[in-house]
Amino acid sequence: MRSWLAQHGFAFRDALGRFARHLVPSVFNIVVIGVAVSLPLGLYVTVKNLGAVTGQLDAEPQLTLFMVPEASAEEAEAVGARLAQHPAVGKQRFVPKTEALDGLKRNAGMTEIIDNLGRNPLPDAWIVSGRGGDPATLESLRQEAVRWPKVDHAQLDTAWARKLDTAVRVGRAVTLLIAGLLAVALAAVTFNTIRLQILTRREEIEVSKLIGATDGFIRRPFLYFGLLQGIAGGLAACGLVWAALAALQAQVGPALLALAPEGGLLGLALPEAAAVLGVASALGWLGAWLSVTQHLWRIG
Amino acid sequence: MIALSGVSKRYPGAHEALRDITLRIERGELILLTGPSGAGKSTLLKLIAAIERPTAGTVTVSGQNVARLSKRAIPYLRRNFGLVFQDHKLLYDRSVFENVVLPLRVAGFDGREAASRVRAALDKVGLLGRERSNPISLSGGEQQRVCIARAVVHRPSIVLADEPTANLDAEYAREIVALFGAFHQVGVTLMVATHDVGTFAPLTSRRIELRGGALVP
Numbered sequence: 167m168r169s170w171l172a173q174h175g176f177a178f179r180d181a182l183g184r185f186a187r188h189l190v191p192s193v194f195n196i197v198v199i200g201v202a203v204s205l206p207l208g209l210y211v212t213v214k215n216l217g218a219v220t221g222q223l224d225a226e227p228q229l230t231l232f233m234v235p236e237a238s239a240e241e242a243e244a245v246g247a248r249l250a251q252h253p254a255v256g257k258q259r260f261v262p263k264t265e266a267l268d269g270l271k272r273n274a275g276m277t278e279i280i281d282n283l284g285r286n287p288l289p290d291a292w293i294v295s296g297r298g299g300d301p302a303t304l305e306s307l308r309q310e311a312v313r314w315p316k317v318d319h320a321q322l323d324t325a326w327a328r329k330l331d332t333a334v335r336v337g338r339a340v341t342l343l344i345a346g347l348l349a350v351a352l353a354a355v356t357f358n359t360i361r362l363q364i365l366t367r368r369e370e371i372e373v374s375k376l377i378g379a380t381d382g383f384i385r386r387p388f389l390y391f392g393l394l395q396g397i398a399g400g401l402a403a404c405g406l407v408w409a410a411l412a413a414l415q416a417q418v419g420p421a422l423l424a425l426a427p428e429g430g431l432l433g434l435a436l437p438e439a440a441a442v443l444g445v446a447s448a449l450g451w452l453g454a455w456l457s458v459t460q461h462l463w464r465i466g
Numbered sequence: 467m468i469a470l471s472g473v474s475k476r477y478p479g480a481h482e483a484l485r486d487i488t489l490r491i492e493r494g495e496l497i498l499l500t501g502p503s504g505a506g507k508s509t510l511l512k513l514i515a516a517i518e519r520p521t522a523g524t525v526t527v528s529g530q531n532v533a534r535l536s537k538r539a540i541p542y543l544r545r546n547f548g549l550v551f552q553d554h555k556l557l558y559d560r561s562v563f564e565n566v567v568l569p570l571r572v573a574g575f576d577g578r579e580a581a582s583r584v585r586a587a588l589d590k591v592g593l594l595g596r597e598r599s600n601p602i603s604l605s606g607g608e609q610q611r612v613c614i615a616r617a618v619v620h621r622p623s624i625v626l627a628d629e630p631t632a633n634l635d636a637e638y639a640r641e642i643v644a645l646f647g648a649f650h651q652v653g654v655t656l657m658v659a660t661h662d663v664g665t666f667a668p669l670t671s672r673r674i675e676l677r678g679g680a681l682v683p
């Protein structure tokens with residue numbers, strides 16, 4: 167146990183020492199990794215904000231059922247009763263054609279036009295909000311209700327919200343794709359860094375093997391190096407995204423708030439940052455492992 | 467402790483470097499392995515330390531057949547040895563201390579205990595106080611002594627030294643020979659390959675002579 171700790175402590179200090187001895191290239195590498203990771207991370211935060219916006223819109227999607235113009239009050243009542251018994255319906259409100267007309271008349275300039283019409287062109291309508299806020303249940307209610315007697319047509323007012331929702335889904339997929347590609351890049355960058363380190367430390371590796379070093383002993387400092395570089399790159403990425411958000415908020419300020427979800431722009435939460443660090447360090451470790459293993463395999 | 471039986475070694479694309487070698491070395495013996503350059507001395511030491519594998523025959527160390535050892539087991543075998551290489555194999559981008567501590571790190575020692583062992587080993591070879599120096603700033607004899615300190619720092623039961631006095635002035639060589647005499651006295655099994663028998667004359671030792679890859683009876 168003590169020797170295990172000593173071995174890891176040594177490997178860790180050795181890796182830190184390598185950072186210190188090659189400070190400039192190390193920092194350069196960390197910046198490269200940081201920028202690479204910040205791309206999908208920035209995209210992720212953007213999509214997260216958009217997602218929050220659609221979530222708030224979706225909270226109250228509404229379905230409007232328009233009666234045919236000649237429908238009687240009783241026929242409108244019958245539709246209302248049917249709605250009241252329907253499991254998908256949360257709240258319902260009747261807007262008689264007279265009320266709708268009054269609403270229209272309140273708009274300046276509309277009064278004359280309507281008076282000239284001589285009769286009310288507007289139908290009675292039911293405005294329904296769904297139970298649970300899932301647009302899909304209201305959509306199936308819409309398809310069902312248009313076949314009810316004296317219902318002219320039904321309109322779901324979440325069309326554009328659903329488009330935004332689709333955009334968010336596409337955005338998530340694109341984020342994942344870019345994250346996947348850059349994950350490969352991160353592992354590759356580490357692979358190459360470690361390959362160069364191995365070349366300059368070839369003699370040390372050779373001598374160590376001759377005096378009884380296991381492959382694990384040789385591998386360990388490189389793995390720690392990859393891990394540390396990944397963590398540092400992940401931290402740099404979080405810092406970049408955080409700085410970009412702060413700059414956005416300062417520059418665009420209130421204008422941005424109109425687009426932002428209620429309660430302001432969403433940043434990176436602590437668990438999310440932790441996940442980024444975890445993934446980045448795992449990828450650094452993987453790149454280092456591949457590099458050392460390939461080298462050890464080649465020298466027999 | 468070390469036994470070779472019918473051992474031959476042929477390097478790929480070369481003639482046989484060793485032919486049908488059979489010998490035993492007992493615990494605590496001091497062996498001088500002699501013969502002209504190209505006789506196969508280095509090859510014999512490498513076979514014992516599992517740096518090379520025999521093409522025929524068996525090499526056993528403390529009852530273990532070295533040629534049959536798995537790749538995983540070889541590092542643990544090597545830790546029984548202290549190796550002094552013909553070409554030093556010092557790391558010139560490290561201090562003397564860093565060079566000598568390496569076998570301890572490899573075996574999982576670090577920290578204060580390792581440091582005190584390194585100092586003890588450097589003291590034995592008369593280089594205490596040079597631990598921070600770079601080996602490149604040392605004389606040939608001093609560098610050779612760093613190699614010896616590195617070979618004994620982990621207190622191995624067997625020391626294999628390949629031409630430890632090559633390229634050294636007579637005086638340096640005598641110091642090295644005296645060191646080996648001291649190790650022999652404390653019970654270390656020693657095998658020293660050299661083409662220069664005269665230098666080692668002061669030591670009482672068993673001599674094994676190679677010529678053209680075969681034992682000279």
Ligand SMILES: Nc1ncnc2c1ncn2[C@@H]1O[C@H](COP(=O)(O)OP(=O)(O)O)[C@@H](O)[C@H]1O
Binds near residue numbers: 483503
């Ligand atoms: N790695 C190698 N590949 C091919 N031939 C080798 C190799 N090492 C040694 N030899 C040959 O094996 C023979 C014995 O070499 P070596 O064991 O180094 O002898 P010594 O140490 O007694 O000078 C020599 O002919 C040498 O050229």
Ligand SMILES: [Mg+2]
Binds near residue numbers: 507508509552628629
């Ligand atoms: Mg030789």
